[in-house]
Amino acid sequence: MGGEQLAELQKMGFDPAMIQRAMQQLQGAMASAGEGGISWDAATTQALHIANKDGAGITAADRSAADDAFTLAALWLGEATTISDLPGPGVTMTRGGWVEATLPVWQELAEPVATSIADAFTTALQEQSPPEMQQMIAGAGRVMRTIGGSLFAAQLGTVVGNLSTEVVSGGDVGIPLLPDGQAAVVPQNYAQLAKDLEIPDDQFALYIATRELAHARxxxxxxxxxLHVLSQVSDFARGVRVDTGALEELAGRFDPQHPEELREALESGALLPERSESQQAALARLETxxxxxxxxxxxxxxxxxTRLPAADRIAETVRRRRAVGGPAEQALGTLVGLELRPRRIREAAxxxxxxxDAVGVDARDELWDSPDLVPTAADIDDPSALIARLEAHARGEEPAQDEFDDALARLLSGEDIGGAPSDGPADEDGPDTNSSDTEGPDTDGPDERPV
Known part of the structure; x- marks a missing residue:
């Protein structure tokens, strides 16, 4: 910023030294920002700071116990599902390791929201600036965008860091955060949970390992x-729109040196309006x-x-955690407007x-072979029709056809939708012999036969 611009700011009542310090801070943020003007390094730094603040790691005993649990869990799952075992063993992770492994997915899912907030903040701040400053800030769009984006990234880092102190495994949140084929547990977290529930550590570890392997398999x-799950999350995130009224009010009094108010607005969800109809539909699909x-x-x-004495108690605890969610998961919902707590787990189970019970394990697991076979929301409401089709298939019977099947069969056999046989296009030099009107046009009105 040149001397003339600083002099102008001083005439307008701004402290030039304060402006210079603010610009230096923004330049530092820009230096670490990505192409979109958002510094995801801030998210990583903040998340790891929270995850590693207690300094606890994984002891040799923790790792050995987890390895034993994964080994036995794999054998037990072989009796409960036909879906094959993983190519490699499950692993133990520290909280920091969980952050590093999952943060790329969090960034991918949150980026549409971060971009929306950053763009809206840039526009609002420019519109709220006095006329005397318009020329000076005209070329500072990226700087302004970096403020909102970097603050959002830092908040995401806080959420992910706090999540790392709550999750017990890679699939604990529900969405696929780890690469396909990888299973992981976080002994630091489930050891404390087992202690609170007064359940032996080895039983709790074995249950969590079994559940994690089932999820990963x-x-x-x-x-x-x-891809199906992550696409549904992205569909929701892309529909996020910022409350421009609240943001414009905030931008009018924003101080770059003291961004606490913007940070508080992000934490509280005040910048995200109620969900649109498209978002509600996307959320319903994701929940199902x-x-x-x-x-x-x-x-x-x-x-x-079934051989685990405390299995029922642990299962109920897991269900309650998934239904309610921890503080960090609730903070994620506030930050991006997305709740990852499906309400119909019991009905789906x-x-x-x-x-x-009706068709056995093999037929049940075959439903995951294709997205077209997976049960729908209607099947969760009433699985009787799905079960009837599966039982008929098991007996070698053809499933009962519905109206769509009948229409498709007529189409493939050369009939039109009305049921009349179709011998090809009408003769261009004469009347359509396939028409039901074979005695001439209707004298009471225009001939409505297809051409």
């Missing part, structure tokens, strides 16, 4: 599932998908851990149990 088997996944994992884990 499913995503590795259904190769399409990871997550409930279907979690319900299957619940049923398979229950079948695999009941559906999977009914399917298992």
């Amino acid at each position: 499913l995503f590795r088997h259904a190769r399409w599932l990871r 998908t997550l409930a279907t996944i979690e319900g299957w994992v619940d049923v398979v884990t229950a079948q695999a851990t 009941s559906m999977w149990r009914a399917i298992t």
Whole structure:
């Protein structure tokens, strides 16, 4: 910033030294910002600071116990599902390791929201600036965008860092944060949870390992599932729009040296208006998908851990944690407007149990072979029709056709939708002999036969 511009600011009542310091801070943020003007390094730094602040790591005993749990869990799952084992063993992670492994996915999912907030902040701040400053800030769009984006990234880092102190495994949040085929547990977190519940550590570790392996096996088997879930989350995030009225009011009094007010607005969710209809629809689809996944994992884990004395108590604890969510998960919902707590896990689990009782494990697990086979929200409501089709297939019977099947059969056989046979296009030099009107046009009105 040149001397003339600083002099102008001084005439307007601004402290030039304060402006210079603010610009230096912004330049530092820009230096670490990515192409989109958002410094994700801030998210990583903040998340790791929170994850590693207690200095605790994984002891040799923790690692050995987790390895033993994964080994036995894999054997038990072999009796509960036909979906094959993972190519490699499950691993133990520190909280910091969980952050480093999952943060790229969090960034990918949050980037549409961060971009929306950063763009809106840039526009609002420029519109709120007095006329005397318009020329000076005309070329500072990227600087302004960096403020909002970097603050959002830091808040995301706080949320992910706090999540690392709550999660017990890679699939604990529900969405696929780890690469397909990888299973992981976080002994630092489930050891404390087991202590609070007065459940032996080895039983709790074995249950968590079984559940994590079931989750990881499913995503590795259904190769399409990871992209399906993440696409639904992205569909929701891309629909996020900022409350421009609240942001313009905030921008009018924003002080770059004291961004606490903007940070508080991000934390409280005040900048995100109520969900649109498209977002509500996207959220409903995501909730159904997550409930279907979690319900299957619940049923398979229950079948695999029947020998575990405390299995029922641990299962109920896991269900309650997933239904309510921890403080960090709630903070994530506030930050990006997205709640990852499917409300219909119990109903989905009941559906999977009914399917298992009716047609067995093999037919149940084959439903994950294709997205077209996976149960729908209607099947969760009432699985009887789905079970009837599966039972008929098991007997070698053709499934009963519905109206769509009948229409498709007529189309493939050369009939039109009305049911009349179609011998090809009408003769261009004469009347259409396939028409029901073979005695001439209707004298009471225009001839409405197709051409």
